[in-house]
Amino acid sequence: MISLSSQKEVPPEFRQRTQLLVTAVAIVFLLLFGRLFFLQIVEGERFTYLSENNRIRLKKVPGTRGMVFDRRGQLLVDSRPSFDLLFVPEDTSDPEQTLSQLARFLGREEGELLDLLQENKSRPPFQEIVLGRDLDWPSVVAVETHQLELPGVTLRTRPRRSYLANSMAAHLLGYLGEIGPKQLKAQKAKGYSIGDEIGQFGLERRWEEFLRGRSGGQQVEVDALGRRVRVLHEVGDIPGYNVLLTLDREVQETAYEVLHRKEGAIVALEVGSGAVLAMVSTPAFDPNVFARGVTAEEWRGLAGDHLHPLNNRAVQGQYPPGSTFKIVLTIAALEEGAIQPETPLLCHGSMLFGNRVFRDWKPQGHGAVDLHKGLVQSCDVYFYQLGQRLGVDRIARYARALGLGEKSGIELDDEKAGLIPDSEWKQKRFGQPWFPGETPSISIGQGYVSVTPLQMANLMATVANGGTLYRPWFVRKIESLDGAVIREYRPEKIRSIPLKQTTLEQLRGALSDVVNSGEGTGGAAKSQIVQIAGKTGTAQVAEMRGKVVKSEQLSYLTRDHAWFVAYAPADKPEIAVAVLVEHGGHGGSAAAPLAKKVIEKYLSLRGEPAPSSERLAGGHGETRAD
Amino acid sequence: MEKRVLIDRRLASHFDWTLLGVAVGLILLGILTIYSATYSITEHRASGLASRQFYWFLIGVAAMLGASIFDYHRVDRFAYPFYGAVLLLLALVLSIGSMGGGSQRWLNLGFFTLQPSELAKLAIVLALAKFLQYDEPVGGYRLRDLWAPFLFVAPLVLLTLVQPDLGTAVTLVLVFLSVVLMGGLQVRSLLGLVAAGLTFLPIAWHFLKPYQRNRIWTFLNPDLDPLGAGYHVIQSKIAIGSGRLLGKGYLKGTQNRLDFLPAQHTDFAFAVFAEEWGFIGCLVLLGLYLALMVIALRVVARAKDRLGALLAFGALSIFFWQVVINVAMVTGLMPVVGIPLPLLSYGGSSMVSMMLAVGLLINVSMRRFTF
Numbered sequence: 003m004i005s006l007s008s009q010k011e012v013p014p015e016f017r018q019r020t021q022l023l024v025t026a027v028a029i030v031f032l033l034l035f036g037r038l039f040f041l042q043i044v045e046g047e048r049f050t051y052l053s054e055n056n057r058i059r060l061k062k063v064p065g066t067r068g069m070v071f072d073r074r075g076q077l078l079v080d081s082r083p084s085f086d087l088l089f090v091p092e093d094t095s096d097p098e099q100t101l102s103q104l105a106r107f108l109g110r111e112e113g114e115l116l117d118l119l120q121e122n123k124s125r126p127p128f129q130e131i132v133l134g135r136d137l138d139w140p141s142v143v144a145v146e147t148h149q150l151e152l153p154g155v156t157l158r159t160r161p162r163r164s165y166l167a168n169s170m171a172a173h174l175l176g177y178l179g180e181i182g183p184k185q186l187k188a189q190k191a192k193g194y195s196i197g198d199e200i201g202q203f204g205l206e207r208r209w210e211e212f213l214r215g216r217s218g219g220q221q222v223e224v225d226a227l228g229r230r231v232r233v234l235h236e237v238g239d240i241p242g243y244n245v246l247l248t249l250d251r252e253v254q255e256t257a258y259e260v261l262h263r264k265e266g267a268i269v270a271l272e273v274g275s276g277a278v279l280a281m282v283s284t285p286a287f288d289p290n291v292f293a294r295g296v297t298a299e300e301w302r303g304l305a306g307d308h309l310h311p312l313n314n315r316a317v318q319g320q321y322p323p324g325s326t327f328k329i330v331l332t333i334a335a336l337e338e339g340a341i342q343p344e345t346p347l348l349c350h351g352s353m354l355f356g357n358r359v360f361r362d363w364k365p366q367g368h369g370a371v372d373l374h375k376g377l378v379q380s381c382d383v384y385f386y387q388l389g390q391r392l393g394v395d396r397i398a399r400y401a402r403a404l405g406l407g408e409k410s411g412i413e414l415d416d417e418k419a420g421l422i423p424d425s426e427w428k429q430k431r432f433g434q435p436w437f438p439g440e441t442p443s444i445s446i447g448q449g450y451v452s453v454t455p456l457q458m459a460n461l462m463a464t465v466a467n468g469g470t471l472y473r474p475w476f477v478r479k480i481e482s483l484d485g486a487v488i489r490e491y492r493p494e495k496i497r498s499i500p501l502k503q504t505t506l507e508q509l510r511g512a513l514s515d516v517v518n519s520g521e522g523t524g525g526a527a528k529s530q531i532v533q534i535a536g537k538t539g540t541a542q543v544a545e546m547r548g549k550v551v552k553s554e555q556l557s558y559l560t561r562d563h564a565w566f567v568a569y570a571p572a573d574k575p576e577i578a579v580a581v582l583v584e585h586g587g588h589g590g591s592a593a594a595p596l597a598k599k600v601i602e603k604y605l606s607l608r609g610e611p612a613p614s615s616e617r618l619a620g621g622h623g624e625t626r627a628d
Numbered sequence: 629m630e631k632r633v634l635i636d637r638r639l640a641s642h643f644d645w646t647l648l649g650v651a652v653g654l655i656l657l658g659i660l661t662i663y664s665a666t667y668s669i670t671e672h673r674a675s676g677l678a679s680r681q682f683y684w685f686l687i688g689v690a691a692m693l694g695a696s697i698f699d700y701h702r703v704d705r706f707a708y709p710f711y712g713a714v715l716l717l718l719a720l721v722l723s724i725g726s727m728g729g730g731s732q733r734w735l736n737l738g739f740f741t742l743q744p745s746e747l748a749k750l751a752i753v754l755a756l757a758k759f760l761q762y763d764e765p766v767g768g769y770r771l772r773d774l775w776a777p778f779l780f781v782a783p784l785v786l787l788t789l790v791q792p793d794l795g796t797a798v799t800l801v802l803v804f805l806s807v808v809l810m811g812g813l814q815v816r817s818l819l820g821l822v823a824a825g826l827t828f829l830p831i832a833w834h835f836l837k838p839y840q841r842n843r844i845w846t847f848l849n850p851d852l853d854p855l856g857a858g859y860h861v862i863q864s865k866i867a868i869g870s871g872r873l874l875g876k877g878y879l880k881g882t883q884n885r886l887d888f889l890p891a892q893h894t895d896f897a898f899a900v901f902a903e904e905w906g907f908i909g910c911l912v913l914l915g916l917y918l919a920l921m922v923i924a925l926r927v928v929a930r931a932k933d934r935l936g937a938l939l940a941f942g943a944l945s946i947f948f949w950q951v952v953i954n955v956a957m958v959t960g961l962m963p964v965v966g967i968p969l970p971l972l973s974y975g976g977s978s979m980v981s982m983m984l985a986v987g988l989l990i991n992v993s994m995r996r997f998t999f
Contacts, residue, residue, distance in 0.1 A: 042907040
């Protein structure tokens with residue numbers, strides 16, 4: 003047992019203190035009883051009255067969301083006031099009667115309103131039913147004037163998001179939606195509550211924290227008909243911050259127009275910073291539909307569409323780069339010294355490797371081809387051989403350094419990384435070594451290789467600026483309503499690739515000749531006002547064994563994807579563009595003209611048409627396949 | 629072994645059944661209230677929380693037995709290790725705890741989530757009783773005699789405060805002060821302590837972030853948050869007041885039914901009870917708590933030694949402060965700080981630690997004759 007020697011008897015002071023405590027406890031409890039007596043007996047009647055129709059309610063006033071502007075201060079997304087029509091059935095003795103009155107005043111179908119009442123049967127009592135959103139002015143006036151005949155019907159003002167650019171920047175700007183149960187659970191601490199809107203996609207989602215305003219509200223006492231008797235307390239709402247983009251509304255519009263009715267993506271970047279000037283993905287959707295509340299049917303239509311309008315192809319679409327990948331091989335070969343640029347290789351229109359024949363797009367062959375001609379005319383056989391000399395691992399190393407096969411890190415959801423294969427990947431993925439016979443496909447951007455349009459635009463920007471890979475970005479500033487700068491963004495270098503000056507000169511010369519020489523595959527991009535440099539690509543969707551089939555004859559879904567990647571002006575680049583047209587056919591004819599229009603638009607806005615020396619050198623170059 | 633059983637048998641005859649009876653009565657009222665608070669009018673059934681609370685009650689009875697059966701003098705040995713374990717758990721909460729309602733208070737143990745700050749109340753009582761069990765100095769303890777208790781209470785309070793759980797932190801401080809006073813703190817020192825606290829506050833205030841300051845302002849003055857805490861207090865007062873003399877009847881409280889009350893089954897359970905049972909019901913409920921206090925004070929007065937008296941008094945003060953603050957809070961006498969009503973509110977950690985406190989009282993009570 004424990005020794006008791008150290009245990010001390012309870013001293014007499016303890017007993018005294020206990021006596022004191024009994025008195026203290028008694029007094030405190032008397033106080034509590036007194037309080038309850040006051041609330042329940044003295045004030046009981048008043049509180050019963052207040053509880054009967056739950057006279058004290060909260061009216062929420064959502065904070066106005068911040069606006070979005072383009073690089074030149076043009077408004078892209080606005081929030082305007084709107085009115086919602088609410089109904090609390092508990093506030094009227096005869097809900098059906100009230101609704102039929104309301105239907106008469108608004109000229110709406112009575113049955114439609116009654117259906118809404120039926121649908122909301124299991125909601126918590128005194129919760130408002132939303133009868134209509136974004137009411138037109140005559141309806142607002144009608145409800146206001148007939149307020150006395152419409153017990154339980156109220157109007158609620160609430161800011162409504164308005165996308166002035168409609169569908170043209172839908173994927174970048176994103177959309178709002180009512181906060182879901184799961185999101186609500188996760189976000190409750192940040193002050194969200196049921197019925198709040200929250201950014202669900204794109205800019206609206208990623209910059210939610212800045213764009214959202216803080217809700218205010220009123221604690222009001224209402225009468226038996228649900229009408230406000232007096233405001234007991236009020237908290238003002240706080241508007242959200244404005245977001246200023248690097249995007250150019252005009253360039254974006256042009257890009258959207260040229261892609262209209264096609265499926266594809268266009269990305270335009272500022273060469274010296276990686277700032278996004280335009281990003282379009284088609285088919286698009288209209289974010290205004292989400293702003294007024296998307297119906298289940300509309301949602302199913304969008305989500306179930308086999309063309310996937312909700313996907314942002316610019317960052318989520320992964321396509322074989324086709325011949326645009328030859329840019330990567332050119333850089334790798336020159337940097338590694340794998341070939342002398344002047345050394346001609348022979349092209350007979352096909353090449354036998356192992357027991358497989360690899361074809362050139364030009365069945366009769368290109369003859370003697372050096373690096374310049376190989377790139378300008380996009381000779382496949384030349385690059386098959388270059389690929390063999392380099393080997394897949396060296397190709398992969400340069401491709402990855404240039405930002406392919408990895409997420410660019412742009413602040414958009416679900417960006418895809420694409421894929422740049424090498425022998426290690428092959429071993430991991432299939433448990434097999436890399437077979438040399440697989441390299442020719444890779445050399446012309448087919449096989450396992452896949453890239454996103456954003457990555458290709460960024461690659462062109464890197465080539466154009468001399469080897470600096472930037473993280474693409476599109477928000478340059480966050481400002482409060484009174485113009486105070488909350489946050490400012492700057493270009494962010496991912497890495498610098500030390501490219502030899504000779505490599506850059508060789509490559510840039512060839513890229514310029516692709517468009518401007520009259521012999522290249524990209525003649526359709528030749529512009530009267532600016533010298534464009536670029537590369538075409540035609541990415542095979544279906545493996546074509548044997549005969550070369552003309553693109554036009556193929557049924558739509560097996561038709562090739564058309565690529566054109568470019569920068570301009572060729573001598574002092576400012577803008578880099580990647581155009582992808584799904585199942586567009588040849589890059590030279592289907593994609594190159596679109597890139598030209600986007601570039602011309604951008605440069606015309608700069609106020610410097612930048613005429614080049616070859617301006618007068620005859621009309622458009624001949625369009626060639628590659 | 630033989631001897632031990634004999635002792636136990638003699639002890640059993642002194643088991644304080646009245647105390648246990650009062651506690652069980654409160655718990656049963658609590659389960660009834662939780663059932664009502666979670667009862668859905670549209671589905672005509674309650675959520676499973678009431679039955680879960682019943683299981684917690686069974687576990688609580690086991691905890692109570694455990695806390696009453698050992699000789700309380702052993703506290704001398706395990707008070708500090710227990711304190712250390714609780715401190716560790718609180719630190720764990722800070723790093724890997726799970727969030728809920730904007731604060732990080734729980735440790736997810738898979739089958740249930742533990743709220744270590746509930747155990748912190750007991751840890752303070754055990755450690756203080758151990759420290760103060762020897763004869764007090766003539767004229768009482770001075771502040772400088774008590775640096776050690778301050779040192780071990782401060783981290784518990786701070787770790788609770790940053791969760792943030794202001795309610796529990798306040799309880800911890802009040803329990804600490806109560807036990808130290810009972811242990812024999814000089815009145816002059818008490819005044820010094822209050823003065824020190826008042827000078828410390830502005831310094832602490834300086835280090836708080838704006839949103840934390842806002843939160844404290846709102847705690848102190850709910851009118852600043854008429855859409856949150858202020859609204860809750862008004863609705864709670866309406867619920868209690870509209871119960872009037874006899875109440876609206878079981879499962880018939882409209883304020884609760886219509887979800888106008890916050891935290892119906894936890895911190896605001898009293899409002900649910902008061903709405904349905906009226907003033908008479910409240911008299912009975914508070915009467916039970918009062919009985920608990922009086923019985924506990926008797927245990928303190930009759931305890932065999934200082935250690936027993938201090939342990940019993942510590943357990944008593946845990947009950948006292950929580951009951952008073954909770955009822956004062958839901959009746960609008962005090963700011964809303966988020967304190968459960970002991971034995972009544974839903975919550976496993978609270979139930980177990982409160983039953984441990986009851987066990988401690990019974991322990992001291994039945995060993996008052998042993999030598």
